[in-house]
Amino acid sequence: MTKYAITGSTGHFGQNALKKLVELVPATDIVALARNTQKAQAIVPEGVEVRLGDYNDVGQLTESLQGIDKLLFISSQPGGEVSRATQHENVVTAAKNAKVKYIAYTSFPHADTATAPLAEDHQMTEKLIKESGIDYSFLRNNWYLENEADSLKNAATQGLVYSAAGKVGWALESEYSEAAALVLAQTNPKKIYEFAGKSRTYQDLAAALKVKAMKLSDSEYSQVLQKAGMDEGTIQVILSIQDLITQGNLAEDTNDLPEVLGRELTPLSEALETIVGK
Numbered sequence: 001m002t003k004y005a006i007t008g009s010t011g012h013f014g015q016n017a018l019k020k021l022v023e024l025v026p027a028t029d030i031v032a033l034a035r036n037t038q039k040a041q042a043i044v045p046e047g048v049e050v051r052l053g054d055y056n057d058v059g060q061l062t063e064s065l066q067g068i069d070k071l072l073f074i075s076s077q078p079g080g081e082v083s084r085a086t087q088h089e090n091v092v093t094a095a096k097n098a099k100v101k102y103i104a105y106t107s108f109p110h111a112d113t114a115t116a117p118l119a120e121d122h123q124m125t126e127k128l129i130k131e132s133g134i135d136y137s138f139l140r141n142n143w144y145l146e147n148e149a150d151s152l153k154n155a156a157t158q159g160l161v162y163s164a165a166g167k168v169g170w171a172l173e174s175e176y177s178e179a180a181a182l183v184l185a186q187t188n189p190k191k192i193y194e195f196a197g198k199s200r201t202y203q204d205l206a207a208a209l210k211v212k213a214m215k216l217s218d219s220e221y222s223q224v225l226q227k228a229g230m231d232e233g234t235i236q237v238i239l240s241i242q243d244l245i246t247q248g249n250l251a252e253d254t255n256d257l258p259e260v261l262g263r264e265l266t267p268l269s270e271a272l273e274t275i276v277g278k
Helices: 012-024 037-043 058-064 084-097 117-132 145-158 173-185 202-209 218-227 232-246 256-261 268-276
Strands: 004-006 030-034 049-052 070-073 102-107 135-141 160-162 192-195 213-215
Touching: 004 012, 004 173, 012 030, 012 173, 030 037, 030 058, 037 049, 049 058, 058 084, 070 084, 070 173, 084 117, 102 117, 102 173, 117 135, 117 232, 135 173, 145 160, 145 202, 145 268, 160 202, 160 218, 173 192, 173 256, 192 256, 202 213, 202 268, 218 232
Parallel strands: 004 030, 004 070, 030 049, 070 102, 102 135, 135 192, 160 213
Antiparallel strands: none
């Protein structure tokens, strides 16, 4: 019997990965790791065991990972009281201590060659996993279409505004998370998956929404974001992502995602409707 675990099980990615995994393996063979176990117990599929999973606590993580063979390690969000680098090191250390046999880790596009600051924690984590001796797959996820939710929802009234000129391999978060569960359940997964949708521009998104696309300078885009009520820290993060796109860091040419899913990705117009309609 193989025992599976998923970190961050109360987040959108973790919840969807759990839903898919219970279709592939018995629910009683799955452990959902979460900081808030009460919340997790209320939402995980029936039969799934819930254990504490705080990225800040190596000892507790080591205990929770006892008996786990295969772990889906969902990367944490940056900007917390404890750095993401430290959190990720804690997870890898705990997995090694608990003798976990395999880790599928959600990483950054082309993390081995990426020069973007956002890639640094992922590069470190991939290195730690390799050095741990644990078997692994790196799920190098491109960009979630949901990351554009606010601008997409505003597009109907003001057009789709942006500052980046490059292409992005957008796909729905649900498609990335479903693929993660499928990889976790595989017998002989690949070491590296470059998960992405077809590379598209903001003009492509606007055309699918049937709205006007307007490219702004960084300063003009910053003013738009300020008027939308965003704080300076958030604006700088958004601008840094726009720079990532302009520099070509998120352009992609891979079929890994549809191949793992065993189907074509959701058509762009339909995918956008799921976001704008929420």
